[in-house]
Amino acid sequence: MFSFDLLVDAVVFGLLLGCFYTAVSIGLSVSFGLLDVPHIAHPAFVVLGAYGTYLLGTWGLDPILSGLALMPLFFLFGILVYRFYYETFEKRGGEAGVRGLAFFFGVAFIVEVGLILAFGVDQRMVEANYIGKSVTIADMRIPLRLVVAFAMAIILTVLLTLYLSKTFTGRAIKAVAQDEPALRLMGANPVRIKQWAFGIATAVAALAGALLIIVGPVEPGMGRLYIGRTFCVVVLAGLGSMSGTLAAGIILGVSESIVLTLFGASWAPAVSFGLLLVMLGLRPQGLFGR
């Protein structure tokens, strides 16, 4: 019944899937991991990006180009969302926790239902010449769409890591995460830096949305499932570590793919949430925590 080949297949598939999960989660790794914003609407923004890609796709634009084209728009959107969040919650301090959470939960639902009202509950997908084809490497059929997602995820992670460690603004974002009062004492404006970082996180979500619709058909309710996957990856990674996010994404992808092979697809949603629960119970600071 169970063979070694099957396991190898599962691991390779999981590796590719895991890189895709990394791409979907890396925006959250910035907004929640570094900035401590309880951004539970992140998966909803990713789905929004997927629908944006779908819309541009109906005009014949390539999904990845659409994702890139959506990034500036999402960047501005992210800046607005953070500004609003800051003015209404963070600035007043106090009970921001409960209300901030409720706020983002509400935003996630508004996005989801807005998409249902606009597009209906049907699944949507895009056309591109790399979707539906597969490559064969050593007797293994690997869908090309996953390879595309894999490559994009690696590029994204490398770029973000470089950005955060090499550029001035990137280092400033890390500084905000480490010690905000100190940054303020140095004469910098932490709010403007956080706003910028949240914009980047949201822009990355747009590209992740494009990957989401490349990897498979998309429906408005999908964000709910990805709450588990994205937060699992970010918590597993240890808040705010970019290379950790890649490693955590791969761990999740491989575990999900093995469970998929052994027990069937209906158990898949429990993997990410289960891993997340175990992680929160045993080691809340994550594997590669700061």
Next chain:
Amino acid sequence: MNERSWTFWVGAAAVLGLALLAAFTVKNEYFFFAAYVVLQFVVLATAWNILGGYAGYVNFGTSAFFGVGAYIAVMMIKAVNAPLGLQILAAAAVGGVMGVSCGLLTLRLRGIFFSIATVAVAIILETVINNWRFVGGATGVQILRPPVMEPFDSYTKMIFVVAALLAILAVATARYIQTSWIGRGLRAIRDNEEAAECAGVPTLKLKLLACAVSGALMGAIGAPLAMYQSFVEPASAFNLNYSVSALAMPIIGGTSHWIGPVIGAVLLGSVQQIVTVTITSELNVMVVGVLLVVFVVGAPDGIVGLFNKYWKRRRGAGGKP
């Protein structure tokens, strides 16, 4: 019993009396069908508020407790054909135990981690039920309603009265917690957990107690769902819409007082029913989401807070807060 307690219990008796009166006079079955949903939300919102409003721990997993309640009822019906009262008791017990165990696992975590963990519990339980053939799996399970008991002439009416009883029980429990030392302790946790711990408040014990009570009430109101719909499936019993409603209603009504969730649930529940009937059921989730965001941003103390502010202004600075 002081004067305020008397007023409360007279009010509760009046509500129950009205429910019974309605059950024997109103002919339109749909009225009970809709009123049941509103009462169900009164219980869910009140239960959520015990942990979320008083202690400041945001539970996104209301649907987990609610769904488990419904499925406990299904199991009891399938295994021993238990009557409704027993189903509710069992569901409450399991909900309470689940509350404590979730609490033990996650209450060391603060803020968003606790909330995410509760979502996780909801999705994991849904997946388990999805894969469990005995209770119908993903396709759901059909339940045959037993013959209706004597004074009532229809099952919907009976279940409506049961929901009214549960609602009164939930509100009375919340009110007791709010006015007793438990409520003071929970508020201390919400305002500053470290300070409360240092001042000798048994924070973990209180949080576990709140989790247990909240979980038991959510489980209890989940149980009649099986009979109410005479059909249960995981996707609807564990629907996250219950979670967002149970969270939105207290926040819209006001989280600091027991009446807040009741106001929120009655208001929002009725609006939802009207929107579902006249427009679409998608739009009612939209209404909840939009109102939640509007209130969280514009009126953080909910309708009760707005009312208090207005009252204060009218009476001048010396008015009751």
